[in-house]
Amino acid sequence: MKKTIPDIELMERGHQACLGCGAAHAMRYLLKGLGPKTIAAIPACCWAVIPGVYPYSCMDVPLQYVAFETTGASISGIEAALRAKGKKEGTTVVGWAGDGGTLDIGIQALSGAVERGHDVKYVCYDNEAYMNTGIQRSSATPFGAWTTTTPVGTTKAWKLSPKKNIVEIMVAHDIPYACTASVAYPEDLIKKAQKMKDITGPCFMHIYAPCPTGWKYPPEKTIELARLATDTCIFPLYEVTNGKYRITKRIKDEKKKDVLDYLRMQGRFKSLDEGAIQSIRDHVDFEWARLLRKEECFGEEQ
Amino acid sequence: MSGKELRCYEDLPPSPVTHDSSLVFKTGSWRTMRPVISKEKCKLCGFCWKFCPDVSIFEDSEGYPAVDYDYCKGCGICANECPFDAITMLEEDAI
Amino acid sequence: MKLVLSGNEAAAYGAMLARAEVISAYPITPQTKIVEKIADLIADGRFKTEFIKVESEHSAMAACISASLVGARTFTATSSQGLLLMHEMLHWASGSRTPVVMVNINRAVAPPWSVWADQTDSIAQRDTGWIQYYCESCQEVVDTIMQAYRVCEDPRVLLPAMLSEDAFFLSHTSEIVDLPPQEELDAFLGTYEPDVRLDIDNPRSFGSLSMPHQWYPEFRYKIQEGMEHAVEAIERVDREYGSLFGRSYGGLLDLYRCEDADTVIVAAGSMCSTIRAAIEELRSEGVKVGMARIRVFRPFPTEAFRALAKDVRSLVVLDRSFSMGSEGAFFSEVKAALYPLSDRPDVRGFAVGIGGRDITIETIRSIITDSLRPDTGITAQKWVGLRRCEE
Numbered sequence A: 001m002k003k004t005i006p007d008i009e010l011m012e013r014g015h016q017a018c019l020g021c022g023a024a025h026a027m028r029y030l031l032k033g034l035g036p037k038t039i040a041a042i043p044a045c046c047w048a049v050i051p052g053v054y055p056y057s058c059m060d061v062p063l064q065y066v067a068f069e070t071t072g073a074s075i076s077g078i079e080a081a082l083r084a085k086g087k088k089e090g091t092t093v094v095g096w097a098g099d100g101g102t103l104d105i106g107i108q109a110l111s112g113a114v115e116r117g118h119d120v121k122y123v124c125y126d127n128e129a130y131m132n133t134g135i136q137r138s139s140a141t142p143f144g145a146w147t148t149t150t151p152v153g154t155t156k157a158w159k160l161s162p163k164k165n166i167v168e169i170m171v172a173h174d175i176p177y178a179c180t181a182s183v184a185y186p187e188d189l190i191k192k193a194q195k196m197k198d199i200t201g202p203c204f205m206h207i208y209a210p211c212p213t214g215w216k217y218p219p220e221k222t223i224e225l226a227r228l229a230t231d232t233c234i235f236p237l238y239e240v241t242n243g244k245y246r247i248t249k250r251i252k253d254e255k256k257k258d259v260l261d262y263l264r265m266q267g268r269f270k271s272l273d274e275g276a277i278q279s280i281r282d283h284v285d286f287e288w289a290r291l292l293r294k295e296e297c298f299g300e301e302q
Numbered sequence B: 001m002s003g004k005e006l007r008c009y010e011d012l013p014p015s016p017v018t019h020d021s022s023l024v025f026k027t028g029s030w031r032t033m034r035p036v037i038s039k040e041k042c043k044l045c046g047f048c049w050k051f052c053p054d055v056s057i058f059e060d061s062e063g064y065p066a067v068d069y070d071y072c073k074g075c076g077i078c079a080n081e082c083p084f085d086a087i088t089m090l091e092e093d094a095i
Numbered sequence C: 001m002k003l004v005l006s007g008n009e010a011a012a013y014g015a016m017l018a019r020a021e022v023i024s025a026y027p028i029t030p031q032t033k034i035v036e037k038i039a040d041l042i043a044d045g046r047f048k049t050e051f052i053k054v055e056s057e058h059s060a061m062a063a064c065i066s067a068s069l070v071g072a073r074t075f076t077a078t079s080s081q082g083l084l085l086m087h088e089m090l091h092w093a094s095g096s097r098t099p100v101v102m103v104n105i106n107r108a109v110a111p112p113w114s115v116w117a118d119q120t121d122s123i124a125q126r127d128t129g130w131i132q133y134y135c136e137s138c139q140e141v142v143d144t145i146m147q148a149y150r151v152c153e154d155p156r157v158l159l160p161a162m163l164s165e166d167a168f169f170l171s172h173t174s175e176i177v178d179l180p181p182q183e184e185l186d187a188f189l190g191t192y193e194p195d196v197r198l199d200i201d202n203p204r205s206f207g208s209l210s211m212p213h214q215w216y217p218e219f220r221y222k223i224q225e226g227m228e229h230a231v232e233a234i235e236r237v238d239r240e241y242g243s244l245f246g247r248s249y250g251g252l253l254d255l256y257r258c259e260d261a262d263t264v265i266v267a268a269g270s271m272c273s274t275i276r277a278a279i280e281e282l283r284s285e286g287v288k289v290g291m292a293r294i295r296v297f298r299p300f301p302t303e304a305f306r307a308l309a310k311d312v313r314s315l316v317v318l319d320r321s322f323s324m325g326s327e328g329a330f331f332s333e334v335k336a337a338l339y340p341l342s343d344r345p346d347v348r349g350f351a352v353g354i355g356g357r358d359i360t361i362e363t364i365r366s367i368i369t370d371s372l373r374p375d376t377g378i379t380a381q382k383w384v385g386l387r388r389c390e391e
Helices: A023-034 A071-084 A097-102 A107-116 A166-171 A188-197 A217-231 A259-264 A276-299 B077-081 C007-017 C032-043 C057-070 C080-095 C139-150 C183-191 C218-243 C273-282 C302-309 C329-338 C360-374
Strands: A039-044 A064-065 A092-098 A120-127 A177-182 A203-208 A236-243 A244-247 B033-037 B056-058 B065-067 B089-093 C004-007 C022-023 C048-051 C073-079 C101-106 C132-135 C161-166 C174-178 C253-256 C263-266 C289-294 C297-300 C314-319 C346-351
Touching: A023 A120, A023 A188, A023 A203, A023 A217, A039 A071, A039 B089, A071 A107, A071 A120, A071 C022, A071 C048, A071 C057, A097 A120, A097 C101, A107 A120, A107 A166, A107 C057, A166 A203, A177 A188, A177 A217, A188 A203, A188 C161, A203 A217, A217 A259, A217 B077, A236 C032, A244 A276, A244 C032, A259 A276, B033 C007, B065 C007, B065 C132, B077 B089, C004 C007, C004 C139, C007 C032, C007 C101, C007 C139, C007 C161, C007 C174, C022 C057, C032 C048, C032 C329, C048 C057, C057 C073, C057 C080, C073 C080, C080 C101, C101 C139, C132 C139, C132 C218, C139 C161, C139 C174, C139 C218, C183 C218, C253 C273, C253 C302, C263 C273, C263 C329, C263 C360, C273 C289, C273 C360, C289 C302, C302 C329, C314 C329, C314 C360, C329 C346
Parallel strands: A039 A064, A039 A092, A092 A120, A120 A203, A177 A203, C022 C048, C022 C073, C073 C101, C101 C161, C132 C161, C263 C289, C263 C314, C314 C346
Antiparallel strands: A177 A236, A236 A244, B033 B089, B056 B065, C004 C174, C132 C297, C253 C289
């Protein structure tokens, strides 16, 4: 059997994730990339439950469960203590949080940690809402999505504001490395994780992790949907190394899929009208064009 | 990672620090649909292994992918991603 | 070595002498001098530590907890609003059984804005599972930091501790402070070596989910058990410190001239020095009065109060805080401690010095005069010195 990703499994069987959980893929791949010499901190999120109840855990790396808004501060503390103890060399400290724990309640601690320049890796697995509490909107929920707090109703009260761009916020902190990754492209994700491990200093990874339960699609479609998000340019894969942009999954114009293919697969977008769909299409095209320009102007050859 | 069984208060450490593996949770019991791999159709591409969120595809003694039914939750991603239609999802009740 | 130090500087020296390995703190008036002094000591190469200049008090405590789980001795300092912002993480520290030591400068809570002495901030943290010390002098701050690490890191205790000192009255008042020799303090303290820690060679998960039918109540009870062990540990460590360095502070409850006292004043913090002076005056006038200083509020000195109550006629409890809709916490808890006794002293309560209002010898004298009036039927706590319209 052909294996295009490392054999090592640091996330064990028996975890409690839902069927087809993209966040489970994300953790499996990340740990393959970071390896066993990793210490993780996980706040309130689906992954506070997935490892299993006490005294059991699916994690084969040390893990501290931390308070919702403290991931950035907690990994700062772990890193500082490892340095104080002379144990930092060769150990990777990673914060692993959901979109709510990263883009909303945890953004202050994250900003503080990367600004101070700790040698920490922060990974946000993004399922575009508060999924562990039952699908409430976060600032990572895209325009047009149904959630339990944007319930559409008769007034088309879907999420009205656009998704916050966390990678650009991280780039604005002038950190050595920030990137996006997707569970549909594990080789790319793992390569980026390995890159982060080798960089000294704060790094950020934003993983696209579809949620069948919250997005209302059948669990077997997780990878297909994630692939489509990248192929439609809704979630482009790129990395920013010392301010230099590089798109890691190039989508040629003729291969670019229409956003409708992506939207139609999910119950959370089923109420959208033509106008809303067109505005999503326009927004995606604008953002993709902007990313291409960034790469052109601030690419690695510049 | 294996520790002693917890029977009572006195066995507990001061704070909840895990000492055992999640392998005790046989999540195969969640399954309603069962993936069945056809060795005739399989071309050993490894997609099913790569894309399994439950780490439940392993390589059998002949080098073919096989399903660990103790843990496979039956999400069907392996069947959906298989480029050769080598995996069929069957209803558990029908087996 | 003797130095002239303020309460804030004493806290910084305390952290250095205890060899705190990770410090994570955020500035707030009137605590700022602590973080500044620590930064100076580091900049001058005298203090080797990892100082994380976090972006909030909430993060300060989060970083201390994580660092402690790696096995580092940790220190932080805050005050008032900062302590209130930390509240969630205070629970997290005790639940994680991390022996973090923190200095809190007791400052009033806004609004209205006030930076002056008031114990509402720390009293409001009484249910967080933290050991709470209240210091009376700059010397006691240094000595108590040493004692606190010994108590907190005791494997039978394993709890965090906060030391409170009153804003300005202590934080900004300088005294001669004797700093014991470093090597003797090293021998007294030892190093912090937790059994399990965040360690790549022994991967464990810290703090995982526990269902109601599993172990949640048991883990909570373990915190209470740690507090019960702390009673003995605080007394023992205070005595041992006294025999080594010549200074001890009465363990949990510091008694002053109580031997033949009819009336005993119960209080905490800097006002206790004023009370001592008032007692000298009253004694010279023939009033048999003493003081029981609450040095440790958590664990509560229940047994010490019961022993004291046997020989006194009345207790006069002074709170520099108030639980709105009820009464001062000291007043409530002293009464609760004495409730099982069949023969109880009269207990009267006064809220005094709120928001840093000055407590003079005269204030204490008037409270004593007030409480000595025979059978006034006072049971509710009285606010002292409210500026009401003259009747």
